[in-house]
Amino acid sequence: MLTTAEKIKVIMKRNNFTMTELANQLNCSRQNLSNKMSRNNFDERELTAIADVLGCELEINFINRATGEKIEL
Numbered sequence: 001m002l003t004t005a006e007k008i009k010v011i012m013k014r015n016n017f018t019m020t021e022l023a024n025q026l027n028c029s030r031q032n033l034s035n036k037m038s039r040n041n042f043d044e045r046e047l048t049a050i051a052d053v054l055g056c057e058l059e060i061n062f063i064n065r066a067t068g069e070k071i072e073l
Contacts, residue, residue, distance in 0.1 A: 004047070005037040011054045025053040 002010070012022060023033040026049055036042055042050070044060065051058035062071040 003040045004042060005040040008037065008050060008054075011056060015054055017054065022050070022053060026050065 011017075012019070019033060019037075020030045023030040026033065026046075036046070047060075048058050063069065064071060
């Protein structure tokens with residue numbers, strides 16, 4: 001399973017986005033974004049902004065492990 005940072009990199013590649021371009025669109029430094037990517041450390045607000053810039057919808061779900069039920073929040 002890919003990490004969140006790996007998924008972002010795949011989407012960036014598909015959309016021909018560089019780290020610098022994404023950082024500029026997010027109004028942060030390339031270094032700050034690079035650090036977050038290397039630590040795989042994003043909060044929901046940041047992920048929403050990244051998804052928006054990359055033309056994606058963000059979906060976060062909790063799924064009950066015992067039943068497989070998706071819990072809508």
